[in-house]
Amino acid sequence: MKQIVFELFANLERLAGSGTCSVQAHDEVSTVADALALLARERPELASSLDRCACVAGDTIVRRVDPVPADGRIALLPPVAGG
Amino acid sequence: MDHAVLSHETVTVEPLLELDAHPECGGLALFVGTVRDHHEGQSVRHLKYTAHEPLAAKIIREVEATTREKYGVPYVRIVHRLGDLSIGDIAIVCVVRAPHRAEAFDACRYAVDAVKHGAPIWKEEFYTDGSSAFVEGCCIRDDMDDATARPHRHHSHTSHG
Numbered sequence: 001m002k003q004i005v006f007e008l009f010a011n012l013e014r015l016a017g018s019g020t021c022s023v024q025a026h027d028e029v030s031t032v033a034d035a036l037a038l039l040a041r042e043r044p045e046l047a048s049s050l051d052r053c054a055c056v057a058g059d060t061i062v063r064r065v066d067p068v069p070a071d072g073r074i075a076l077l078p079p080v081a082g083g
Numbered sequence: 084m085d086h087a088v089l090s091h092e093t094v095t096v097e098p099l100l101e102l103d104a105h106p107e108c109g110g111l112a113l114f115v116g117t118v119r120d121h122h123e124g125q126s127v128r129h130l131k132y133t134a135h136e137p138l139a140a141k142i143i144r145e146v147e148a149t150t151r152e153k154y155g156v157p158y159v160r161i162v163h164r165l166g167d168l169s170i171g172d173i174a175i176v177c178v179v180r181a182p183h184r185a186e187a188f189d190a191c192r193y194a195v196d197a198v199k200h201g202a203p204i205w206k207e208e209f210y211t212d213g214s215s216a217f218v219e220g221c222c223i224r225d226d227m228d229d230a231t232a233r234p235h236r237h238h239s240h241t242s243h244g
Contacts, residue, residue, distance in 0.1 A: 010205035052224065054225070055224075060138075061223070075135055081221070082220075083204075
């Protein structure tokens, strides 16, 4: 088991009621997509918002097919509206 | 290139203009986005900008560099405000110095649009009726493989623009 920590922003943070949430993942959770599927099962209130989120590790966007970042942290960025 | 592109404090335009530099430039285009008191029929009291700061700063710097290269202009400077803002406060400043006005205008528009569509910054509006909402924005996933993000939704991008 490993812990995956999701950092939440904007409406996602509001939906979850906190700025981060964690899931305990089995070894078969290897990609970002796997991690998101697990999050959707454990936090159904977030599930419908995940598809339009970009995933970020550090300051780099990662793709669904990429492995879970080594530090286990994934930032979930919902659609942006600056300016 | 380590100037601040995100600011938690009030943004001041004047120092960003660099009027004492760039003698080869005869054009300066400036866009200043300010907080408006209404949005889609609702009366806005104030708003809050938040960001994923490491990626937002990286993307804004990339927009500055891309704009310089794309339009052949020597100076592009963008600052986006974060935190709590009141009506009339400056939300974003974009300055372009260029030899001539045409590329200054074009580059300035391009840079502002690119930041609005690409930088992970969110606007939460607080309305006079006591409610609040995050403004619907642009999906910045680059691996969307279904129709969820298409067509790219631009309906709310008229803010400040």
